[in-house]
Amino acid sequence: MYTFSKKLKTFSIILMVLGLLGIGYGFMTSHKSFEEVEHLLESEAHHGGGHGETTHDSHAEASHDTHAASHDSHSDEAHASDEHTKHVEHVQHQIANRPWAALYVAAFFFMMIALGVLAFYAIQVASQAGWSPVLFRVMEGITSYLLPGAVIVVIIALASHFIGHDSLFIWMNPDVTNPESEHYDKLIDGKSGWLSVGGFAIRAIIFIAGWSLYRHFSRKFSIAQDTADDNKNFKKSFRIAAGFLVFFIYTESMMSWDWIMSVDPHWFSTLFGWYVFASMFVSGITVIALISLYLKSRGYLDFVNENHLHDVAKYMFAFSIFWTYLWFSQFMLIWYSNIPEEVTYFIARFNDYKLPFLGMVALNFVFPILMLMNADYKRIPWFVVMTGLVILFGHYIDIFNMIMPATVGDRWFIGIPEISSILLFAGLFILVVFTALTKAPLLVKRYPFRKESEDFHY
């Protein structure tokens, strides 16, 4: 049995407190008045450096020109001041959105780790893998974060509508589907059959209920199998794993449309669900490796040897490449055809997010491929830990790149709101996961593949 060390518990609570303080600070400083934003933009223009400035100018000029051409340039100045007000309000919204988006990115990131591990666990059970049963309890511990994590994500999404005035999902604003309103958006209205707050909430409940039910029963059967005298529980867990995987691949795809793709409601991509899946899968496997190595270093997992580590590291390596394949496939198809309605997604990222957008390819592809290619390196714990931390950071940036451009645009920075959100959810994740690890022995007892797994040798 694992006992949650006092130090780690205190550490996780400190993380959460620091995170909460920072998030509070983020929300307090994000409400700027019109004049404050105006002043901010002016000072940025004077310094000639702010990254908002270039897009602002080109944007204002372009729309101004078309206006001028169609209206025979009557009342130039009225238009200019109108544009100015609009621009300031736009920036004001972006600044107000930032703590929401920071919170949402971090919440989703930790939720997706638990979900990725749950999918990995189901695959191991359904494929009757012989190497991984010694890691099952670690995986079950990590997936305990899924229910609270996913509920928090949905709460933040809905709170951003009810409290934060649609700072994450503009389609939640009732004005955009109201033809009378000046904010009416025909494209979003056309999608309102899917994109509605009620539908969002109902789908979220179905997804979370389905995942949590599988999590609940797989854990129950796994523990029941420890003391059983036949393999009934094993057979049941095998069956529900197969069923869950079917349910998962549908709901994961729809979840990625709902929770991520809809922050850009004008944009769509067909392989987006797979792309998000690859990101969550590789982060989940990386966390399995990190937590196993931590527990092993504390002497709780003596039955886990370097051969198991080698296999997990192989998965990290392979799914880093899989992620890159999907990332590149999505990017290149859109870059190649260059259809205006699709390509704006990448233009926004390329203009305003060049470092995170290209940096994550280095973090998620170049680094793991070079570090984990050698078979000997995959067996060295500190090497896998180091690579794992880089992969996790890279996938945080990946989610960051999905959410931020649509919510804060060029007003992004990884500052106090972002780091605090990570700290809060990291603390919560550690607390929930390690508490769950204390609830059951760390080695499955009567699992049919236990012996094979203990003797696993590569």
Next chain:
Amino acid sequence: MEASKVIHAIYTDDDVLMSAVKKVKAEKHHIEEIYTPFPVHGLDKAMGLAPTRIAITAFMYGLVGLTVAIIMMNFIMIKDWPQNIGGKPSFSYLENMPAFVPIMFELTVFFAAHLMVITFYLRSRMWPFKKAENPDPRTTDDHFLMEIAVHGNESELENLLKETGAVEINLVDKEAH
């Protein structure tokens, strides 16, 4: 080298062979060669063979392939005749790189795979009209053969090999290559 004598010990089971190898190694006899009909897991370790370096060569071949792809397309598409083909930016390699990635990837794999296979053939001396070096045709079906050089200690070796469960022990003159 003149003709030398070797002992051929024949086994019918890979487990027996493995324990025999360990015993012969423990007695500090040099095993010249082992012929098996299929890969016996762990045999190379028991024999003390050095690990293969073929993966390292494959990695380097892959880098060669990547370089070839980059230099080739940079010359053809950017330097030599930078046409405007469907509005693709042919001003610099980086600007048009996404279009080249499929070829860069394929050439990396192509070079790594093919050159590694050729390296394997060269190092293990395999080619179409090569004379088979098989001391006993049964070793391609269901027998395992261990070949040990003899330096005037035939009887001692024969006794040792009998103990290890060899079903047949032959003393043969081996032609020097």
